[in-house]
Amino acid sequence: MAHELRHMLRDDDINHEEQVQILKLAEHFRQNRYYSRPFEGPQAVAVLFDKPSTRTRSSFSVGVAELGGYPLVIDKSGSQLGRGEPVSDTAHVLSRMTSAIVWRTFGQDLVEEMARNATCPVVNALTDSFHPCQVLADLQTIAMHRGGVDALAGQSIAYVGDAANNMANSYLLGGATAGMHVRIAGPNGYLPDPAIVADAQRIAQENGGSILVTTDPVEAVCDADCVFTDTWVSMGEEGEYAIRSKPFWPYQVNAQLMSYAKDDALFQHCLPAYRGKEVTAEVIDGSQSVVWDEAENRLHAQKALLTWLIAWQRDDTSLLGEVA
Numbered sequence: 001m002a003h004e005l006r007h008m009l010r011d012d013d014i015n016h017e018e019q020v021q022i023l024k025l026a027e028h029f030r031q032n033r034y035y036s037r038p039f040e041g042p043q044a045v046a047v048l049f050d051k052p053s054t055r056t057r058s059s060f061s062v063g064v065a066e067l068g069g070y071p072l073v074i075d076k077s078g079s080q081l082g083r084g085e086p087v088s089d090t091a092h093v094l095s096r097m098t099s100a101i102v103w104r105t106f107g108q109d110l111v112e113e114m115a116r117n118a119t120c121p122v123v124n125a126l127t128d129s130f131h132p133c134q135v136l137a138d139l140q141t142i143a144m145h146r147g148g149v150d151a152l153a154g155q156s157i158a159y160v161g162d163a164a165n166n167m168a169n170s171y172l173l174g175g176a177t178a179g180m181h182v183r184i185a186g187p188n189g190y191l192p193d194p195a196i197v198a199d200a201q202r203i204a205q206e207n208g209g210s211i212l213v214t215t216d217p218v219e220a221v222c223d224a225d226c227v228f229t230d231t232w233v234s235m236g237e238e239g240e241y242a243i244r245s246k247p248f249w250p251y252q253v254n255a256q257l258m259s260y261a262k263d264d265a266l267f268q269h270c271l272p273a274y275r276g277k278e279v280t281a282e283v284i285d286g287s288q289s290v291v292w293d294e295a296e297n298r299l300h301a302q303k304a305l306l307t308w309l310i311a312w313q314r315d316d317t318s319l320l321g322e323v324a
Helices: 016-031 055-066 087-097 108-117 132-145 166-177 194-207 217-221 238-244 246-251 291-314 317-323
Strands: 044-049 070-075 100-104 122-126 156-160 181-185 210-214 226-229 266-269
Touching (some): 016 132, 016 166, 044 087, 055 122, 055 291, 108 122, 132 266, 156 217, 266 291
Parallel strands (some): 226 266
Protein backbone atom coordinates (compact mmCIF):
# COMPACT_ATOMS: atom_id res chain seq x y z
CA MET A 1 0.00 0.00 0.00
CA ALA A 2 1.51 3.32 -1.09
CA HIS A 3 1.43 6.61 0.80
CA GLU A 4 -1.31 8.41 -1.09
CA LEU A 5 -4.29 10.70 -0.55
CA ARG A 6 -7.49 9.01 -1.65
CA HIS A 7 -11.06 10.30 -1.77
CA MET A 8 -14.47 8.70 -2.28
CA LEU A 9 -16.41 11.05 -4.55
CA ARG A 10 -18.07 8.50 -6.84
CA ASP A 11 -18.36 4.74 -6.70
CA ASP A 12 -15.61 4.05 -9.24
CA ASP A 13 -12.96 5.87 -7.21
CA ILE A 14 -12.09 2.36 -6.00
CA ASN A 15 -11.47 -0.77 -8.04
CA HIS A 16 -12.88 -4.26 -7.50
CA GLU A 17 -10.15 -5.46 -5.15
CA GLU A 18 -10.35 -2.28 -3.08
CA GLN A 19 -14.13 -2.53 -2.85
CA VAL A 20 -13.84 -6.12 -1.62
CA GLN A 21 -11.32 -5.01 1.00
CA ILE A 22 -13.60 -2.21 2.25
CA LEU A 23 -16.63 -4.50 2.38
CA LYS A 24 -14.74 -7.18 4.29
CA LEU A 25 -13.56 -4.50 6.69
CA ALA A 26 -17.20 -3.39 7.05
CA GLU A 27 -18.15 -6.93 8.04
CA HIS A 28 -15.50 -6.86 10.78
CA PHE A 29 -17.01 -3.61 12.04
CA ARG A 30 -20.47 -5.19 12.02
CA GLN A 31 -19.16 -8.01 14.22
CA ASN A 32 -17.07 -5.70 16.44
CA ARG A 33 -17.96 -2.02 16.35
CA TYR A 34 -14.55 -1.11 17.83
CA TYR A 35 -12.52 -3.27 15.46
CA SER A 36 -10.24 -0.35 14.56
CA ARG A 37 -9.96 3.16 15.99
CA PRO A 38 -7.95 5.29 13.54
CA PHE A 39 -9.19 8.60 14.98
CA GLU A 40 -8.15 7.85 18.56
CA GLY A 41 -7.17 11.05 20.28
CA PRO A 42 -9.83 12.10 19.57
CA GLN A 43 -9.15 13.47 16.12
CA ALA A 44 -11.93 15.43 14.45
CA VAL A 45 -13.78 14.54 11.27
CA ALA A 46 -15.77 17.37 9.67
CA VAL A 47 -19.27 16.23 8.66
CA LEU A 48 -20.97 18.92 6.58
CA PHE A 49 -24.69 18.97 5.75
CA ASP A 50 -26.29 21.13 3.09
CA LYS A 51 -29.33 18.79 2.98
CA PRO A 52 -31.54 17.28 5.71
CA SER A 53 -30.49 13.84 6.91
CA THR A 54 -31.37 11.10 9.37
CA ARG A 55 -29.34 8.02 8.40
CA THR A 56 -26.29 9.86 7.06
CA ARG A 57 -26.08 12.21 10.05
CA SER A 58 -26.60 9.41 12.57
CA SER A 59 -24.27 6.89 10.93
CA PHE A 60 -21.37 9.29 10.42
CA SER A 61 -21.73 10.92 13.85
CA VAL A 62 -21.89 7.59 15.68
CA GLY A 63 -19.33 6.03 13.36
CA VAL A 64 -16.66 8.69 13.85
CA ALA A 65 -17.14 8.46 17.62
CA GLU A 66 -16.79 4.67 17.54
CA LEU A 67 -13.60 5.09 15.49
CA GLY A 68 -12.21 7.06 18.43
CA GLY A 69 -12.79 10.47 16.88
CA TYR A 70 -14.90 13.58 17.30
CA PRO A 71 -17.62 14.25 14.70
CA LEU A 72 -17.57 17.98 13.95
CA VAL A 73 -21.09 18.27 12.50
CA ILE A 74 -21.71 21.53 10.62
CA ASP A 75 -24.99 22.50 8.99
CA LYS A 76 -25.05 24.87 6.04
CA SER A 77 -26.83 27.54 8.04
CA GLY A 78 -24.06 27.44 10.63
CA SER A 79 -21.09 27.68 8.28
CA GLN A 80 -19.54 30.33 6.08
CA LEU A 81 -20.12 28.01 3.11
CA GLY A 82 -23.77 28.92 3.49
CA ARG A 83 -22.83 32.59 3.15
CA GLY A 84 -20.74 32.16 0.04
CA GLU A 85 -17.23 31.39 1.28
CA PRO A 86 -15.30 29.62 -1.51
CA VAL A 87 -15.15 25.85 -1.17
CA SER A 88 -11.38 26.02 -1.59
CA ASP A 89 -11.03 28.29 1.46
CA THR A 90 -13.15 25.95 3.58
CA ALA A 91 -11.07 22.99 2.38
CA HIS A 92 -7.82 24.66 3.42
CA VAL A 93 -9.16 25.54 6.88
CA LEU A 94 -10.77 22.16 7.63
CA SER A 95 -7.71 20.27 6.38
CA ARG A 96 -5.64 21.95 9.11
CA MET A 97 -8.11 21.03 11.83
CA THR A 98 -9.63 17.67 10.88
CA SER A 99 -8.49 14.25 9.69
CA ALA A 100 -11.22 13.84 7.05
CA ILE A 101 -14.07 15.80 5.48
CA VAL A 102 -17.50 14.30 4.80
CA TRP A 103 -19.99 16.40 2.81
CA ARG A 104 -23.66 15.91 1.95
CA THR A 105 -24.44 18.57 -0.63
CA PHE A 106 -25.99 19.27 -4.03
CA GLY A 107 -23.58 19.56 -6.96
CA GLN A 108 -20.93 16.92 -7.61
CA ASP A 109 -18.64 19.78 -8.61
CA LEU A 110 -18.64 20.97 -4.99
CA VAL A 111 -17.21 17.79 -3.47
CA GLU A 112 -14.72 17.59 -6.34
CA GLU A 113 -13.52 21.12 -5.60
CA MET A 114 -13.28 20.27 -1.92
CA ALA A 115 -11.12 17.24 -2.75
CA ARG A 116 -8.86 19.26 -5.07
CA ASN A 117 -8.04 21.65 -2.26
CA ALA A 118 -8.09 19.40 0.80
CA THR A 119 -5.04 17.69 2.24
CA CYS A 120 -7.13 15.00 3.97
CA PRO A 121 -9.60 12.44 2.56
CA VAL A 122 -12.94 13.77 1.32
CA VAL A 123 -16.04 11.57 1.29
CA ASN A 124 -19.18 12.22 -0.74
CA ALA A 125 -22.04 11.62 1.70
CA LEU A 126 -24.55 12.30 -1.11
CA THR A 127 -24.70 14.65 -4.07
CA ASP A 128 -27.25 15.05 -6.81
CA SER A 129 -25.06 12.75 -8.94
CA PHE A 130 -23.87 9.93 -6.68
CA HIS A 131 -24.41 8.28 -3.29
CA PRO A 132 -21.42 5.90 -2.93
CA CYS A 133 -21.74 5.40 0.84
CA GLN A 134 -25.27 4.08 0.42
CA VAL A 135 -24.24 1.59 -2.25
CA LEU A 136 -21.39 0.25 -0.11
CA ALA A 137 -23.94 -0.40 2.63
CA ASP A 138 -26.31 -2.00 0.12
CA LEU A 139 -23.59 -4.32 -1.14
CA GLN A 140 -22.70 -5.24 2.43
CA THR A 141 -26.35 -6.08 3.02
CA ILE A 142 -26.46 -8.44 0.03
CA ALA A 143 -23.22 -10.05 1.23
CA MET A 144 -24.80 -10.64 4.68
CA HIS A 145 -27.63 -12.63 3.11
CA ARG A 146 -25.78 -14.27 0.22
CA GLY A 147 -22.71 -15.94 1.66
CA GLY A 148 -20.28 -13.09 2.11
CA VAL A 149 -18.45 -10.47 0.09
CA ASP A 150 -16.82 -12.99 -2.24
CA ALA A 151 -20.30 -14.10 -3.36
CA LEU A 152 -21.29 -10.69 -4.72
CA ALA A 153 -19.73 -11.11 -8.16
CA GLY A 154 -22.25 -12.64 -10.53
CA GLN A 155 -25.31 -11.56 -8.54
CA SER A 156 -28.05 -9.76 -10.47
CA ILE A 157 -29.46 -6.53 -9.06
CA ALA A 158 -32.36 -4.47 -10.39
CA TYR A 159 -33.15 -0.84 -9.70
CA VAL A 160 -36.54 0.51 -10.83
CA GLY A 161 -38.03 3.99 -10.68
CA ASP A 162 -36.29 7.31 -11.27
CA ALA A 163 -33.31 5.99 -13.21
CA ALA A 164 -31.82 9.44 -13.76
CA ASN A 165 -31.03 10.05 -10.08
CA ASN A 166 -27.97 9.62 -7.90
CA MET A 167 -28.94 6.14 -6.71
CA ALA A 168 -29.24 4.75 -10.23
CA ASN A 169 -25.83 6.22 -11.09
CA SER A 170 -24.22 4.72 -8.02
CA TYR A 171 -25.80 1.29 -8.55
CA LEU A 172 -24.41 1.32 -12.09
CA LEU A 173 -20.86 2.11 -11.01
CA GLY A 174 -20.81 0.30 -7.66
CA GLY A 175 -22.50 -2.81 -9.00
CA ALA A 176 -20.19 -2.92 -12.02
CA THR A 177 -17.19 -2.60 -9.71
CA ALA A 178 -18.48 -5.59 -7.75
CA GLY A 179 -18.77 -7.68 -10.95
CA MET A 180 -22.56 -7.82 -10.74
CA HIS A 181 -25.22 -7.87 -13.44
CA VAL A 182 -26.88 -4.47 -13.03
CA ARG A 183 -30.31 -3.77 -14.51
CA ILE A 184 -31.73 -0.24 -14.39
CA ALA A 185 -35.33 0.51 -15.40
CA GLY A 186 -37.10 3.84 -15.64
CA PRO A 187 -39.44 5.75 -17.95
CA ASN A 188 -38.23 7.63 -21.00
CA GLY A 189 -36.90 10.98 -19.89
CA TYR A 190 -35.69 9.51 -16.58
CA LEU A 191 -32.85 7.25 -17.71
CA PRO A 192 -29.17 7.47 -16.66
CA ASP A 193 -26.61 9.76 -18.24
CA PRO A 194 -25.12 7.85 -21.20
CA ALA A 195 -21.61 8.80 -20.06
CA ILE A 196 -22.16 7.09 -16.70
CA VAL A 197 -23.66 4.05 -18.44
CA ALA A 198 -20.57 3.87 -20.65
CA ASP A 199 -18.28 4.04 -17.61
CA ALA A 200 -20.31 1.29 -15.94
CA GLN A 201 -20.18 -0.93 -19.03
CA ARG A 202 -16.40 -0.60 -19.20
CA ILE A 203 -16.02 -1.43 -15.50
CA ALA A 204 -18.48 -4.33 -15.72
CA GLN A 205 -16.58 -5.83 -18.62
CA GLU A 206 -13.36 -5.70 -16.59
CA ASN A 207 -15.01 -7.48 -13.64
CA GLY A 208 -17.22 -10.06 -15.36
CA GLY A 209 -20.50 -8.20 -14.87
CA SER A 210 -22.98 -6.61 -17.25
CA ILE A 211 -25.19 -3.54 -17.60
CA LEU A 212 -28.79 -3.32 -18.85
CA VAL A 213 -30.74 -0.06 -19.10
CA THR A 214 -34.38 -0.47 -20.06
CA THR A 215 -37.80 1.13 -19.82
CA ASP A 216 -39.35 -2.26 -18.94
CA PRO A 217 -39.46 -2.92 -15.17
CA VAL A 218 -40.23 -6.62 -15.65
CA GLU A 219 -37.19 -7.05 -17.88
CA ALA A 220 -35.03 -5.49 -15.18
CA VAL A 221 -36.47 -7.47 -12.28
CA CYS A 222 -36.70 -10.88 -13.99
CA ASP A 223 -34.65 -13.44 -11.96
CA ALA A 224 -32.95 -10.66 -9.97
CA ASP A 225 -31.25 -11.49 -6.68
CA CYS A 226 -32.06 -8.09 -5.21
CA VAL A 227 -34.54 -5.36 -6.14
CA PHE A 228 -33.98 -1.71 -5.28
CA THR A 229 -36.02 1.44 -5.57
CA ASP A 230 -35.93 5.01 -4.29
CA THR A 231 -38.39 7.82 -3.78
CA TRP A 232 -39.77 9.33 -6.97
CA VAL A 233 -39.50 12.86 -5.66
CA SER A 234 -36.23 14.23 -4.34
CA MET A 235 -35.82 16.72 -1.51
CA GLY A 236 -37.19 20.10 -2.50
CA GLU A 237 -39.61 18.65 -5.07
CA GLU A 238 -42.37 17.52 -2.72
CA GLY A 239 -44.76 20.20 -3.95
CA GLU A 240 -44.62 18.69 -7.43
CA TYR A 241 -45.40 15.13 -6.31
CA ALA A 242 -48.66 14.63 -8.19
CA ILE A 243 -47.19 15.78 -11.48
CA ARG A 244 -43.69 14.37 -11.09
CA SER A 245 -44.79 10.90 -9.91
CA LYS A 246 -47.12 10.21 -12.85
CA PRO A 247 -44.54 8.49 -15.14
CA PHE A 248 -43.29 6.25 -12.32
CA TRP A 249 -46.44 4.37 -11.29
CA PRO A 250 -45.68 1.42 -13.63
CA TYR A 251 -42.37 1.07 -11.74
CA GLN A 252 -43.89 0.68 -8.28
CA VAL A 253 -42.30 -2.26 -6.44
CA ASN A 254 -45.27 -4.37 -5.41
CA ALA A 255 -45.91 -8.09 -4.94
CA GLN A 256 -46.59 -8.58 -8.63
CA LEU A 257 -43.30 -7.01 -9.73
CA MET A 258 -41.37 -8.89 -7.04
CA SER A 259 -42.85 -12.14 -8.32
CA TYR A 260 -40.66 -11.83 -11.42
CA ALA A 261 -37.51 -11.80 -9.29
CA LYS A 262 -36.03 -14.93 -7.75
CA ASP A 263 -38.15 -16.51 -5.03
CA ASP A 264 -35.62 -15.51 -2.38
CA ALA A 265 -34.86 -12.07 -3.85
CA LEU A 266 -34.09 -9.32 -1.37
CA PHE A 267 -35.72 -5.90 -1.37
CA GLN A 268 -33.77 -2.76 -0.45
CA HIS A 269 -34.64 0.95 -0.25
CA CYS A 270 -32.22 3.66 0.85
CA LEU A 271 -35.03 5.37 2.83
CA PRO A 272 -37.01 7.41 3.59
CA ALA A 273 -39.73 5.41 1.85
CA TYR A 274 -43.25 6.39 0.88
CA ARG A 275 -45.42 3.30 1.32
CA GLY A 276 -48.08 3.03 -1.34
CA LYS A 277 -46.01 5.02 -3.80
CA GLU A 278 -42.61 3.72 -4.99
CA VAL A 279 -43.10 0.58 -2.87
CA THR A 280 -46.09 -1.05 -1.26
CA ALA A 281 -46.25 -1.69 2.46
CA GLU A 282 -46.62 -5.40 1.68
CA VAL A 283 -43.13 -5.44 0.14
CA ILE A 284 -41.15 -3.09 2.37
CA ASP A 285 -42.61 -4.61 5.54
CA GLY A 286 -42.54 -8.16 4.18
CA SER A 287 -40.19 -11.09 4.63
CA GLN A 288 -38.00 -10.24 1.62
CA SER A 289 -37.26 -6.73 2.83
CA VAL A 290 -33.85 -6.12 4.44
CA VAL A 291 -34.14 -2.35 4.74
CA TRP A 292 -33.26 -2.28 8.45
CA ASP A 293 -30.08 -4.29 7.89
CA GLU A 294 -29.37 -1.91 5.02
CA ALA A 295 -29.85 1.17 7.22
CA GLU A 296 -27.61 -0.24 9.98
CA ASN A 297 -24.93 -1.13 7.47
CA ARG A 298 -24.50 2.55 6.63
CA LEU A 299 -22.70 2.74 9.98
CA HIS A 300 -20.38 -0.20 9.34
CA ALA A 301 -19.64 0.52 5.67
CA GLN A 302 -18.81 4.16 6.33
CA LYS A 303 -16.54 3.29 9.23
CA ALA A 304 -14.77 0.84 6.95
CA LEU A 305 -14.45 3.44 4.19
CA LEU A 306 -13.04 6.10 6.51
CA THR A 307 -10.60 3.61 8.03
CA TRP A 308 -9.48 2.45 4.59
CA LEU A 309 -8.93 6.01 3.35
CA ILE A 310 -6.93 6.93 6.44
CA ALA A 311 -4.84 3.76 6.13
CA TRP A 312 -3.90 4.85 2.60
CA GLN A 313 -3.03 8.36 3.69
CA ARG A 314 -0.93 7.22 6.65
CA ASP A 315 0.52 4.19 4.86
CA ASP A 316 -0.55 2.17 7.89
CA THR A 317 -2.03 -1.22 7.03
CA SER A 318 -2.27 -2.14 10.72
CA LEU A 319 -5.49 -0.08 10.80
CA LEU A 320 -7.09 -2.66 8.51
CA GLY A 321 -6.37 -5.64 10.73
CA GLU A 322 -7.04 -8.99 9.10
CA VAL A 323 -8.06 -7.54 5.72
CA ALA A 324 -4.73 -5.73 5.13
